[in-house]
Amino acid sequence: MTIPTLENERVKLSPLTLDNYHNLIDIAKEPNLIYYSPSTISTPESLRHYVEVALEGFQTKTVLPFIIYDKQHEQFAGSTRFGLINWKNKVLHIGWTWLGHQFQGTGLNAHIKFLMLQYAFETLAFEKVEFRIDERNQKSRKAVEKLGATLEGILRQDTLMTDGFRRSTCCYGILKKEWSHIKTTIFKNF
Template identity: 55%
Template structure:
């Protein structure tokens, strides 16, 4: 029941459905990021990046994207809808990694707007969730700037680098909150 999605885009960013052929486009950025610091994924070698993309594409409950920065005409990372639950109308937005040069810019905020709009307005989902390492203050603040509410912390639920068991902060946005959040956090 996975939906076919065309590009999601605005004047700054384009989210292109991920394909195996995008490995070479992502490799320059993959070399600059450490996904394994806070998560359970590793893209530090071409083989690991290939496996990451293959896993994303084979997931029956995910839709992955290649991120294109229109301002610099560069492919700068990946993101996805995951843990898609069509019955309960809940999905996660995550698995996001972008080049260090674009972190802290408006780009992440804009792409999350595109994804949230699609989830609530096109897919008609009831809830969008985000799960972030409790230690990753930068990502937690970014999600809070989207208007997401901290709902709780899953203790020691993901193994990361050096077999560290991280705790995940669970954030969420409900469908009925979306119109207010959209106006307050995105219509500037």
């Protein structure tokens, strides 16, 4: 299994590796960038560990990590991945997405998600894509809802955060049978 490169006129998603993660060190230092994540990336060491964990998941065929390059701004913008890949049931998660503050609200995330959803449904032929989001993270919840994802439920206090808080996680999903409608409506200009 290899990590694909996914690309359109706005964004390029390339394999995230120990050879290129250093392009994200300055972005990862931005305050509150992944406030709602149980991970930390704010130091070069913690970012490297974050990438190493992703690459371990790649070795076990459960993760495909990407580095995000914004073609419009000609800069690296952040990271995202497919995770919790269940090859038997054809279900995966899109998440672990973070973008530098200057890239947020620019439409970049919609391009990223379009490429990832298209790959999951049309190339991998998966049946379902899921998103897991901290219940408190209204910005990310609204972004996923704009993509056509359905809130399926909330896992109460299921994730331990770095500060000891136990977060509740909202579970969203898109089914393969919903993709063609979402692609031709929400992503009609892509």
